[in-house]
Amino acid sequence: MKLSVVIPCFNAGNTIGMQLDALAKQKWSQPWEVIIADNGSTDDTLTIVQEYQQKIPHLRIVDASLKSGAAYARNIGAKSAQSEALAFCDADDVVAPGWVAAIGEGLAKYDYVGGRNEHCKLNESWLVKAYGCEESNGVFFDHPYLPLVSGNNFGVRRKLHEAIGGFDEKLLKLQDVDYGWRLQEAGAKIHEIEEALVHFRFRKTISDICRRAWQSGCHEALLYKKHRKMGMPQLICWTTLIKTAIMSPIWFIARVRDKASLVKLLMELCWRAGQLQGCMQHKYLPI
Numbered sequence: 001m002k003l004s005v006v007i008p009c010f011n012a013g014n015t016i017g018m019q020l021d022a023l024a025k026q027k028w029s030q031p032w033e034v035i036i037a038d039n040g041s042t043d044d045t046l047t048i049v050q051e052y053q054q055k056i057p058h059l060r061i062v063d064a065s066l067k068s069g070a071a072y073a074r075n076i077g078a079k080s081a082q083s084e085a086l087a088f089c090d091a092d093d094v095v096a097p098g099w100v101a102a103i104g105e106g107l108a109k110y111d112y113v114g115g116r117n118e119h120c121k122l123n124e125s126w127l128v129k130a131y132g133c134e135e136s137n138g139v140f141f142d143h144p145y146l147p148l149v150s151g152n153n154f155g156v157r158r159k160l161h162e163a164i165g166g167f168d169e170k171l172l173k174l175q176d177v178d179y180g181w182r183l184q185e186a187g188a189k190i191h192e193i194e195e196a197l198v199h200f201r202f203r204k205t206i207s208d209i210c211r212r213a214w215q216s217g218c219h220e221a222l223l224y225k226k227h228r229k230m231g232m233p234q235l236i237c238w239t240t241l242i243k244t245a246i247m248s249p250i251w252f253i254a255r256v257r258d259k260a261s262l263v264k265l266l267m268e269l270c271w272r273a274g275q276l277q278g279c280m281q282h283k284y285l286p287i
Contacts (some may be wrong), residue, residue, distance in 0.1 A: 001031050002032060006035050012091035024093045026095070027101065033083070034081070036060070062077060071171060086155060115157075139190055145232045171219060172215075177223060178227075203286040223280045238286045
C-alpha cells in the first residue's frame with residue numbers, strides 16, 4: 001500500500017455515505033486503502049460502511065471503541081494502516097475528485113502535507129457567512145505561534161506520527177491543532193497541497209454551533225498551557241475576557257443584523273466564555 005486513508009467515526013450514518021461515495025470515485029495509479037476507525041457507533045454507520053466494501057476494494061473497519069474520542073480512533077486507525085503514508089479525513093465531509101492522488105503524491109515528496117477546505121457545497125449560505133468562509137482556506141500560516149493544520153484534511157509519514165506518539169487522547173477537542181504543533185516542534189515542516197480539496201461540513205443548528213465554540217474555548221486554555229513551555233506566546237488575555245463581558249450587550253445592538261451576524265456573535269461569546277472556564281478549570285492564568 002502506498003497510502004492509508006484513516007477516517008474516525010461515531011454515529012455518522014447521516015453523512016458517511018457521501019464521503020464513501022466520493023472515495024469510491026477516486027482514481028490513483030498507486031494502491032491505497034481506507035480504514036474506518038469506529039469509535040463505538042450505535043446507529044447504522046457500520047452497515048453503511050459494509051455496503052461500500054464492494055465498491056472500495058481495500059476498505060476496512062477497525063474497532064476503536066475502547067476509549068471515546070477522535071484522537072483515540074485516529075491512533076487506532078493509524079496503527080492498523082498498511083502504508084508508511086497516512087492520510088486523515090472525516091466522516092462528515094466529502095473529499096473532492098483527485099484528493100487521494102494529491103495527498104498521495106504530496107507525501108511522496110514531503111513528510112507532512114495539508115490540503116484546502118471548501119465550505120459552500122455542503123452548507124447553507126448563512127452558515128458560510130457566519131463563519132466568514134466564503135473563500136476556501138488551507139494551512140493557516142499566519143498563526144502567531146505555528147501554522148494550523150486542519151485534522152480533516154492532511155497527510156503525514158508514519159515515522160513522524162509514531163515519533164510524537166500520535167494524537168493526544170486526553171484532548172477531546174483541538175487534537176488536530178496540538179498534533180500539528182507537536183509535529184512542527186519536533187522539526188517537521190508543513191507543505192500545503194492546493195489540489196487536495198475537501199468539502200467541509202459545519203454544524204447545522206445554532207445550539208451545536210455554540211456548543212462547539214464553547215468546547216473549543218475550554219480546550220484552548222489546556223492547549224496553550226501545554227505549549228507555553230515550547231515558546232508559545234500568550235494568546236488568551238484577561239483584558240479581552242473582561243471586555244467581552246462588558247461589551248456583549250452593546251455588540252448585540254450594534255452587530256446583529258441577520259441570522260448570520262447573530263450566530264457569528266454567539267460563537268464569539270461562547271468561545272470567550274469557554275476560554276474563561278478553561279482557564280479556571282486547567283489553572284491557566286491569562287496574564
